Amino acid sequence: MxxxxxxxxxxxxxxxxxxxxxxxxxxxxxxxxxxxxxxxxxxxxxxxxxxxxxxxxxxxxxxxxxxxxxxxxxxxxxxxxxxxxxxxxxxxxxxxxxxxxxxxxxxxxxxxxxxxxASRTTKLLGMDLDPQLTLNVAATKQCAATSQRISQLRCIAHKEAGPSPHDLRTFVIGYGASKLRYGSERIWAVATDSAKNEMQKTYATLARIVSGVPSTVDPESALLEANMPPLRVLCLRARLSIFENTRACQTDWMRRPPPEPPPRAGFRISPLPRDELYAFVDAYTKDYGISESSPREERFFRSSIPPWFAASAHRVIIGVELPMDHSITKRS
Missing domain, CATH: 3.30.300 (GMP Synthetase; Chain A, domain 3)
Incomplete structure (x- = not known):
């Protein structure tokens, strides 16, 4: 290729x-x-x-x-x-x-x-957009598409010849509710109450298929019998997830360096002035007899590259090459 x-x-x-x-x-x-x-x-x-x-x-x-x-x-x-x-x-x-x-x-x-x-609408990733972005058209079309799948699910929802209740619930959620909930976190934020009610009625119909209760049962009882959370709870949970992901991207959480350990007793959090820091280093080296000509060990890391800087990861050298004394390994 x-x-x-x-x-x-x-x-x-x-x-x-x-x-x-x-x-x-x-x-x-x-x-x-x-x-x-x-x-x-x-x-x-x-x-x-x-x-x-x-x-x-x-x-x-x-x-x-x-x-x-x-x-x-x-x-x-x-x-x-x-x-x-x-x-x-x-x-x-x-x-x-x-x-x-x-x-x-x-x-x-x-x-x-x-x-x-206009008579036609524009689609974005399968969702119909209207000029005022109410997403009512998207909610109506998704309810209609889910109704077609409901007719198919009713054909297999047989108490004796059909699948077990657990398998039927999994199939209804994966095949029926997934179609209805596509983009529901966006729709739930801007759609009108009539569009939301239509989506909740369609979702309650899916719950009645899982629980096997008649259509006269109220939606809350059908959801409780089918062990399915309400649609509004799922939409709000999805909206919260979008908010957290958006906030994480805005605050750059994904690329933030690892947190520093908590400060010790007497640790000064505010940075020291440069003159004060240099004076501290000069006094420390003078007390311990360290001069510029004193021998120094080779740095373990050759470059000051933080571990979270992925763009320069190929330049990082782990460890140093040490000379090997072969006389130690020779046998007498």
Whole structure:
């Protein structure tokens, strides 16, 4: 294989991410532009006061993207590119570009920009986005997709010929609830109460399949009988996990050096002034008769590289070469 990354493997997306990492650095270098990538799906966010400000910047970024792809042997697929105009305003007249003054061009092909009131929606990693980012459309479509799987799960949920309750619960959570909960931590933050209630009703139907109770049983009892936590608890738990990961990235926890041991008694936490430190060292060397010409042992580490500095790990030398006295090993 001369180029490309193997598909269907765990290592493939990682190798591809390493290869295209300079592209993200290039796109994020522009003012008002934020770029991110999940596997081979890039997402570019351009901020602007109006379409007249945002579209020219987006076209410039897309030209840089196309040029970088050609230089590095990658091909862009304009047919899979989608664009959306998100705004806090509820007015729709200014969102449309009826005269075609501000077209969005990707690799020589014009891409339509989804605005408020459009018949189609834009998808990001399988989630439908609406112009006001309420994610109600995503919640409705995921409930509909889960309902199709519920019909399939009911076909195998037989008390005598079907699987055991434990296996059925595992299968329902893995096949049915996973479809409903995809992106639920994001949906739960901005969706309306009607969309959340629809998701909870669908989740309660999955619990009734696991427990085998009739449809007249209330959702709380069905969840308790199926030993399944409520959907709102799962969504809040997932949102907390996202918050912790985001905070860890912002505070640089992943690359922080290991914590120092607690200070001893009489340990001075605040740093010493340089003059005071030099005076202390001079007095110490004078008391013990140490001069500049005194013999010194060779340093164990040849370079002062901290253990958490991975970029210079190849320069670290562990230990020193000591001369061996072969007379000790000779037999008499």
């Amino acid at each position: 001369l180029r490309g990354a193997p598909q269907g493997s765990v290592l493939g997306p990682y190798l591809f991410s390493l290869y295209v990492h300079p592209l993200l650095d290039l796109l994020n270098s522009f003012a008002g532009v934020t770029a991110d990538m999940y596997a081979d799906d890039p997402s570019i966010i351009v901020k602007g006061q109006s379409r007249e400000d945002a579209i020219p910047t987006a076209n410039m970024v897309l030209k840089k993207l196309h040029a970088w792809s050609q230089e590095n042997g990658l091909a862009n697929n304009p047919s899979k590119c989608e664009a959306a105009w998100f705004t806090l305003s509820t007015h729709t007249e200014s969102d449309y570009d009826r005269e075609g003054k501000w077209p969005l061009v990707v690799a020589g092909c014009q891409t339509p920009v989804m605005t408020m009131g």
